[in-house]
Structure formats: C-alpha cells, structure tokens
Amino acid sequence: MRAILSASAMAGLLAACVPAGGAEELPARPPTGQCDASGVQDHKGHRASAAAGQTLLRLTGATTLRWVPPNTAVTMDYRADRLTVSYDDEMVIEAISCG
DSSP: OOOOOOHHHHHHHHHTTSOSSSOOOOOOOOOOSOOOOGGGGGGTTSBOOHHHHHHHHHHHOOSEEEEEOTTOOOOOOOOTTEEEEEEOTTSBEEEEEEO
16 A cells, blocks of 8 residues: 655655755756756766766656766666766766666
8 A cells, every 4th residue: 555645744745855054056956767867967076976866866856866876887768867976986977867
C-alpha cells in the first residue's frame, strides 16, 4: 500500500533539504522527467558528491542521475529523464549533460 503525503507534509520534508545560509538558490524545476542541463553548466569544476547530485537533479528536472567515473564506458542510449555527470580522478565534475 502506498502512503500519500499531504501537501504540508511534503513541503516540510522538502524544506529540510534546503541548505542553510544566505546563498541565493536557483529555482528548482519540478521532476517532469524532461532533463534540461543548460542552467547547471556552472557546476562544472565543483566537487562530485551525493549532495551535488541531488542539487543537479533538482535544478534540471531529471528523475535519474548517472555518475560517470574516469575511464568508464557508458551506453549511448538516450533517455530524456536522465542527467549524466562525469567527474575526474579528483572527484571534480567535468561534464553535465542530459541523456
């Protein structure tokens, strides 16, 4: 059986994910399944982490995240709901794309 959260309960859960501090945040895109990585290219050079992945998912609207470690082959199939993030040996993000 699936549990259904009320809008206020969901808002409370999401509020817990907002970072503290005065940093201006980009507006989140709803997870429509249509990835748009055009607004997150400035994240190249940032450190690859679980938190960074969640932020990128939130900002792109993608529902699936694929991390690509250095020297790793990946499938070339295109998925409109997938965000692909490549990083180097120092865990620095090198490329961010949809598909």
